[in-house]
Amino acid sequence: MTSPHSASETQGHQHSHTHSHGPAAPVSTHLRRVIAAVLIPFAAAVVVGLVVLWPGGAPAHERTGVGFDRQTQQGRVVSVAKVDCKDVNASQVPVSGETPPPTGEQGGGAGLCEKATVEVTSGQDEGRKFVEVVQPDAPRQLREGQGVVVAYAPDAPHDLQYSVTDVNRKFPLMLLAGIFALVVVAVGRMRGVMALVALALSFAVLTLFILPAVLQGSNPLVVAVVGASAIMLIALYICHGLTARTSVAVIGTLISLLLIGLLGSLFIGWASLSGNTDDNTGLIHGLYPHIDMSGLLLAGVIIGSLGVLDDVTVTQTSAVWELHQADPTMSAKKLYRAGIRIGRDHIASVVNTLVLAYAGAALPLLLLFSIAQSSVGTVANSELVAEEIVRTLIGSIGLVASVPVTTALAALVVSADRTGLGAEAGAPAPVRGGRGRRRRVKA
Numbered sequence: 001m002t003s004p005h006s007a008s009e010t011q012g013h014q015h016s017h018t019h020s021h022g023p024a025a026p027v028s029t030h031l032r033r034v035i036a037a038v039l040i041p042f043a044a045a046v047v048v049g050l051v052v053l054w055p056g057g058a059p060a061h062e063r064t065g066v067g068f069d070r071q072t073q074q075g076r077v078v079s080v081a082k083v084d085c086k087d088v089n090a091s092q093v094p095v096s097g098e099t100p101p102p103t104g105e106q107g108g109g110a111g112l113c114e115k116a117t118v119e120v121t122s123g124q125d126e127g128r129k130f131v132e133v134v135q136p137d138a139p140r141q142l143r144e145g146q147g148v149v150v151a152y153a154p155d156a157p158h159d160l161q162y163s164v165t166d167v168n169r170k171f172p173l174m175l176l177a178g179i180f181a182l183v184v185v186a187v188g189r190m191r192g193v194m195a196l197v198a199l200a201l202s203f204a205v206l207t208l209f210i211l212p213a214v215l216q217g218s219n220p221l222v223v224a225v226v227g228a229s230a231i232m233l234i235a236l237y238i239c240h241g242l243t244a245r246t247s248v249a250v251i252g253t254l255i256s257l258l259l260i261g262l263l264g265s266l267f268i269g270w271a272s273l274s275g276n277t278d279d280n281t282g283l284i285h286g287l288y289p290h291i292d293m294s295g296l297l298l299a300g301v302i303i304g305s306l307g308v309l310d311d312v313t314v315t316q317t318s319a320v321w322e323l324h325q326a327d328p329t330m331s332a333k334k335l336y337r338a339g340i341r342i343g344r345d346h347i348a349s350v351v352n353t354l355v356l357a358y359a360g361a362a363l364p365l366l367l368l369f370s371i372a373q374s375s376v377g378t379v380a381n382s383e384l385v386a387e388e389i390v391r392t393l394i395g396s397i398g399l400v401a402s403v404p405v406t407t408a409l410a411a412l413v414v415s416a417d418r419t420g421l422g423a424e425a426g427a428p429a430p431v432r433g434g435r436g437r438r439r440r441v442k443a
Helices: 004-021 029-053 170-215 220-240 244-270 279-287 293-326 332-361 363-371 376-381 383-414 418-424
Strands: 071-084 112-120 129-134 147-152 162-167
Touching: 029 170, 029 220, 029 244, 071 162, 112 147, 112 162, 129 162, 170 220, 170 293, 220 244, 220 293, 244 293, 244 383, 279 293, 293 332, 293 383, 332 363, 332 383, 363 376, 363 383, 376 383
Parallel strands: none
Antiparallel strands: 071 112, 071 147, 112 129, 147 162
């Protein structure tokens, strides 16, 4: 007979182990080998893809001086003075890099303008000062001591080489990022720390591999599949541990990503979506004509869906595992039915979240169509809106499909080793033949 003291020590040890590493996946050695036979070749293929497609940095090019492709430096507003707009000929002076308004009564030629003296604080011209005229109706006003971003045009006349192009927002953004990290660590503790590590590594894959590889001319779809797979493996295993439970979530996510890729390739081509719909994509196409913009659109769909897919597959896998821990006698069929009921609630909330996220991003565009009093059919048929519709619906189909796929995989895996689960969860093994035989729990 086990003493109460030793039993409490055993339970305490189990609790400590679970808290530190998460519940281990209680599956048989055979099932572990089956999962490894699927995931090891997949992980090896991802590594090979990273090596083969590794760009070695973005290609160099001569700056055009247009949009984001301008040379920029840091600056600081030294002083701001109020002056008559007529005295500085404000209607003819570009304000903060924007197109000047037309002359006339509403052109900003009358009234008080701001004449800001700006000092360049970085680069070879550090210490150089220039004047920036800000009209009274300009969307961005300047104040003394404010940090700004200045654009440099080397081919312009000396007095017009520098102009204010934006405000320096580094400090508030870094402060907000610090608050975010503190909240994640305070609530998630070690899991929160690992989530931040996974986030940093995912961002590294995006900036060091995906973006430069696309610029180097690699197929955007292939790059997105390899990069998204690497992000998926890094994020899931770092955050949730190297367990069978995580492996089931990885397989479910992979199947859903393949479905999204197939549907995206079909409907983006069928709907004749070029991916070149605004100034930014037009500039990219102008600088790098060899980039397949429709492929870039599909790559964006895959990467954009990955984050929500991870959430759905991990949640469904965990739900099935917890249901089986609560009742180890449940069959795979019953586990699937119970898990899919949880998944239906998840589907409703996640799809709504995805649609609203895309609608929020396209809100200014939707407002323009509303002002023009365009019909719903006209709005939906425009390429700008059609891209968002295709992106949203394909991503949503992948999310919905991931629920039954992942739930079925998890139910099959977790129900294959019942006694292992009971022991791992700290419960006694089932009684057989009237003998209360108890399996020893590994420390």
